[in-house]
Amino acid sequence: MLKDITIGQFFPGNSLLHKLDPRFKIIITGIFIAMLFAAQTFTALIPGVVFMIIGYAASKIPFSLMIKSLKPIIPIIIFTSILNLFFLDGIVIFKLWIIKITYDGVTYTGMMIIRIIALIAGSSLLTYTTSPIALTDAIESLLSPLKKIKFPVHELAMMMSIALRFIPTLIEETDKIMSAQKARGADMESGGLIHRAKALTPILVPLFVSAFSRAMELATAMECRCYRGGEGRTRLKQLSSSARDYLTTSFSLIFLNMVFLLNVYMAG
Amino acid sequence: MTAVKTENLTYTYGIGTPFEKTAVNDVNLEIEQGELVGIIGHTGSGKSTLIQHLNGLLKPTSGRILIDGADIWDKSANRRDVRFKVGLVFQYPEYQIFEDTVEKDIAFGPKNMGLSDDEIKKRVIETAEIVGLSPEILTKSPFELSGGQKRRVAIAGVMAMEPSVLILDEPVAGLDPRGREKILAQIKTYHAKKNATVLLISHSMEDVARYASKILVMNEGSVYCYEDTPIVFSKAEELAKMGLSVPQITKVFLKLKERGFDVRTDIYTIDFAIKKLLEMKN
Numbered sequence: 300m301l302k303d304i305t306i307g308q309f310f311p312g313n314s315l316l317h318k319l320d321p322r323f324k325i326i327i328t329g330i331f332i333a334m335l336f337a338a339q340t341f342t343a344l345i346p347g348v349v350f351m352i353i354g355y356a357a358s359k360i361p362f363s364l365m366i367k368s369l370k371p372i373i374p375i376i377i378f379t380s381i382l383n384l385f386f387l388d389g390i391v392i393f394k395l396w397i398i399k400i401t402y403d404g405v406t407y408t409g410m411m412i413i414r415i416i417a418l419i420a421g422s423s424l425l426t427y428t429t430s431p432i433a434l435t436d437a438i439e440s441l442l443s444p445l446k447k448i449k450f451p452v453h454e455l456a457m458m459m460s461i462a463l464r465f466i467p468t469l470i471e472e473t474d475k476i477m478s479a480q481k482a483r484g485a486d487m488e489s490g491g492l493i494h495r496a497k498a499l500t501p502i503l504v505p506l507f508v509s510a511f512s513r514a515m516e517l518a519t520a521m522e523c524r525c526y527r528g529g530e531g532r533t534r535l536k537q538l539s540s541s542a543r544d545y546l547t548t549s550f551s552l553i554f555l556n557m558v559f560l561l562n563v564y565m566a567g
Numbered sequence: 568m569t570a571v572k573t574e575n576l577t578y579t580y581g582i583g584t585p586f587e588k589t590a591v592n593d594v595n596l597e598i599e600q601g602e603l604v605g606i607i608g609h610t611g612s613g614k615s616t617l618i619q620h621l622n623g624l625l626k627p628t629s630g631r632i633l634i635d636g637a638d639i640w641d642k643s644a645n646r647r648d649v650r651f652k653v654g655l656v657f658q659y660p661e662y663q664i665f666e667d668t669v670e671k672d673i674a675f676g677p678k679n680m681g682l683s684d685d686e687i688k689k690r691v692i693e694t695a696e697i698v699g700l701s702p703e704i705l706t707k708s709p710f711e712l713s714g715g716q717k718r719r720v721a722i723a724g725v726m727a728m729e730p731s732v733l734i735l736d737e738p739v740a741g742l743d744p745r746g747r748e749k750i751l752a753q754i755k756t757y758h759a760k761k762n763a764t765v766l767l768i769s770h771s772m773e774d775v776a777r778y779a780s781k782i783l784v785m786n787e788g789s790v791y792c793y794e795d796t797p798i799v800f801s802k803a804e805e806l807a808k809m810g811l812s813v814p815q816i817t818k819v820f821l822k823l824k825e826r827g828f829d830v831r832t833d834i835y836t837i838d839f840a841i842k843k844l845l846e847m848k849n
Contacts, residue, residue: 484679504665
């Protein structure tokens, strides 16, 4: 069912990761991604993976959840692995007719699989431990220098938080409408491509109708509460950074340095 | 004859996640054909989850569901046919409307059944009449109609499949008193005309008291009781513990009894109350 998707979901908690300032969490996620992509060898990937495991341990998010979040990307992993495995040149270790597997192909594919898995699992931690509201507040704060060049930072953040806020609502709505149409005998599981595309009409039309009416209602409700953009707006929850945030960021920077050192060391 | 039967029906949401919850727990039910059953229960008592099992929308975690004696999750069973037999009207069904005319929207179900054009036309006209939609409305866009009319179009869309079991999840929620009356009376008409089994979820004890012959009380995912209407409403104290109540008129008579008047307490409709009071007077 649609409800089983966990990517981008927020799991409330009280762990170290939940308590970190969301701005720093975004920065640390950036550093983490840099760790994975700066690594040029297997050994250099280790700090990134270890960092991710520490993150999961510190977040108290169940490991099974991480495995579940990886399910949807399995096809992508398989597809890119096959491409990399068979089409990279280098020292040939296996050859059958026109199929050849090279040493470079194997190492590159292995590294890529680890990279993708760590990337998805690690960056999912950001959304698992940060509420959408906190996340957009953090983005607004991080982008605020752009206000100087008249970039509508607040409006962008508001749009993002509204969009994020309504994803679960829309998923629930879609589920409901699908059930209602199935109850009327709508057939969505069989038939060719055209038939299936046509079978979507009974779902998409009500979904759009309700999404638009919801948007109108929300706009009215915001106007009723005198919303008029970001100018002079104060917050209920102020973002504040503490020693904890700086320490965690330094910790992640140490790991990034380890990657660079390992790169140099392994190459030499 | 038993129309709907469940055996040890259990359903658990989100197995293996922090949100795991058993919504329906070991439900054993036998509903006779032609019965009009009111389903009551506190929010989150598992009513909506239970009814979504009866037409095969949800697959039970364990247990069986039998419609007219056949297991709907049997390998040879076709769930789509089950859905034509067991019509389900969801809460706020007007949100499922999608066609550009009322007629086409009511015809969606019958069309999916693969009926002939003549038969579809006949059913659309017949059900539109049951739910009190005048013929000139049929060619209009459903999005131009009032809330109550939309609701009736959506209910007609399910009735047009002529299900032998009709289930409605709070069909009158959010309507004005006159709209409520109309729709409930129309459901009763369908029940009588087609000799159908009707299951009606409602939060209004008055509505349930007036229309249902039997009442199913759900509490925390389990069936608390399934009895004739008077028997259920004689358990006022037990119902109160579950956050439910009895019809207002029953409360009045309970209070009268408390103050020492010699009155019956199995009174749950106003008509019946008037009759009994007049009897006492004479």
